[in-house]
Amino acid sequence: MITKIDLYEEPVEILDRLENRGYAGMSDFELSFLCGAIKEFRPRKIVEVGVAAGGTTAVILNCLKSLDCSCEMYSVDICEQCYFDLSKKTGFVAKKFLEEEPIDIIKHQFLLGNTIAASLDKIGKDIDFVILDTMHSLPGELLDFISLYNSLNKRAVVIFHDISQSQLGFGNVNGAPFEYASLVTLAITNSEKLLVSDKSNIAGLCNIGGMRLKEETEDSIENLFLGLFINWNYLPDNRHLCEYRQRIKKEYDEQYYQMFEQAIECNMFSLYRRQGLEIPLKTVKDEFENVLKKAEKIYIYRAGKIGREVEKYIRNCFDEKKIRGHIISDKKMNTCDDVIELSEIENMDCSVIILGLHEKYHLEVLNSLYQKGLSKYVFPYNGIGFRELMKVIEYENRFYGKFELYENVYGYEQLIREGYRY
Numbered sequence: 001m002i003t004k005i006d007l008y009e010e011p012v013e014i015l016d017r018l019e020n021r022g023y024a025g026m027s028d029f030e031l032s033f034l035c036g037a038i039k040e041f042r043p044r045k046i047v048e049v050g051v052a053a054g055g056t057t058a059v060i061l062n063c064l065k066s067l068d069c070s071c072e073m074y075s076v077d078i079c080e081q082c083y084f085d086l087s088k089k090t091g092f093v094a095k096k097f098l099e100e101e102p103i104d105i106i107k108h109q110f111l112l113g114n115t116i117a118a119s120l121d122k123i124g125k126d127i128d129f130v131i132l133d134t135m136h137s138l139p140g141e142l143l144d145f146i147s148l149y150n151s152l153n154k155r156a157v158v159i160f161h162d163i164s165q166s167q168l169g170f171g172n173v174n175g176a177p178f179e180y181a182s183l184v185t186l187a188i189t190n191s192e193k194l195l196v197s198d199k200s201n202i203a204g205l206c207n208i209g210g211m212r213l214k215e216e217t218e219d220s221i222e223n224l225f226l227g228l229f230i231n232w233n234y235l236p237d238n239r240h241l242c243e244y245r246q247r248i249k250k251e252y253d254e255q256y257y258q259m260f261e262q263a264i265e266c267n268m269f270s271l272y273r274r275q276g277l278e279i280p281l282k283t284v285k286d287e288f289e290n291v292l293k294k295a296e297k298i299y300i301y302r303a304g305k306i307g308r309e310v311e312k313y314i315r316n317c318f319d320e321k322k323i324r325g326h327i328i329s330d331k332k333m334n335t336c337d338d339v340i341e342l343s344e345i346e347n348m349d350c351s352v353i354i355l356g357l358h359e360k361y362h363l364e365v366l367n368s369l370y371q372k373g374l375s376k377y378v379f380p381y382n383g384i385g386f387r388e389l390m391k392v393i394e395y396e397n398r399f400y401g402k403f404e405l406y407e408n409v410y411g412y413e414q415l416i417r418e419g420y421r422y
């Protein structure tokens with residue numbers, strides 16, 4: 001069922017009195033929709049996730065004031081400082097607005113520096129109105145909604161900004177293919193949808209929408225966790241991942257927690273591989289040549305099929321005397337004369353470690369090199385451009401077609417490679 005929300009425009013006028021119109025990330029139309037939803041449902045406990053300067057926060061506060069709607073409101077943002085102006089505190093516009101015009105019927109609090117998953121300990125349950133406006137790409141709003149779900153009132157309203165971002169794009173960008181986190185969350189949650197049409201956008205697409213939970217929403221939990229397997233566009237950092245882990249472990253059955261862990265693992269890998277897709281071969285080749293010329297000692301990480309092809313390339317095209325050996329983790333596993341354990345290398349100065357092993361081991365190897373403080377010696381740095389490096393080597397060594405350096409272990413990998421323009 002789709003419910004139409006009547007726009008409520010008056011509270012948006014407050015922007016005219018704020019610095020740079022509050023730097024609001026939403027258009028006046030979108031803010032009028034948000035105020036319309038507040039007017040319709042008159043919430044008692046509001047949570048806003050994604051604040052930035054706080055222009056939207058100010059509009060919400062003004063809306064509640066004009067409706068004489070007494071409530072609690074929490075504004076949560078992962079960044080303590082405003083993401084586009086680090087000299088200012090997140091929410092600075094709303095803070096100033098509240099200092100100048102205190103609203104005694106509203107108990108408002110900023111919760112900055114943590115995800116909603118951690119902030120919920122302070123907010124508590126019975127939330128009846130949420131505004132999600134954070135990353136727009138996965139896991140973003142989906143993970144936040146999963147974290148919030150058990151703290152919501154049974155008929156809570158959740159408003160998502162940027163539901164059409166993947167189609168509309170932003171600024172000069174026509175279409176932003178990965179910006180579908182809000183839309184996915186909205187689409188896979190069995191709920192009453194709150195939508196309007198925005199004639200100023202192509203095909204009348206509106207970039208804000210929402211949902212009202214209903215009894216059957218409970219059946220969507222499985223879909224929400226399955227949704228985490230749709231390609232992510234970034235990986236939350238370790239501290240934030242930890243906050244989400246703790247919340248999910250506390251709130252959901254073990255099987256869902258395991259799905260979350262699995263989604264992290266596979267997305268970590270697919271993200272890592274995608275990063276290399278756009279690097280021109282010539283750039284990688286030039287960088288490789290440069291690194292090899294500069295280095296006095298060359299190590300190749302691992303001594304398998306790929307490691308040996310890397311070695312052959314260096315022997316044919318560069319100074320083979322620089323090669324000091326293949327790094328392996330345990331010499332008992334390989335008796336060749338030219339293998340060496342990392343702990344045996346005394347001085348890394350003027351050295352380079354070339355990745356010569358399958359991509360599926362990269363994360364593990366890069367992490368362990370990072371922990372030993374050796375990341376700066378690695379080529380390609382962070383593994384980015386490894387595929388292109390392999391292409392260069394495949395071509396130079398003329399073994400192309402003899403065997404595939406990358407097995408098509410992950411199914412869609414071939415498709416990604418075919419879609420790539422060299």
Ligand SMILES: C[S@@+](CC[C@H](N)C(=O)[O-])C[C@H]1O[C@@H](n2cnc3c(N)ncnc32)[C@H](O)[C@@H]1O
Nearest residue numbers: 024025026050051052056077078079083133134
């Ligand atoms: C698009 S801006 C928000 C704009 C704001 N709602 C407005 O209309 O002016 C996104 C904000 O989300 C914050 N953010 C990103 N990921 C977050 C997360 N997981 N939890 C909370 N805030 C997050 C960023 O720091 C940034 O301030």
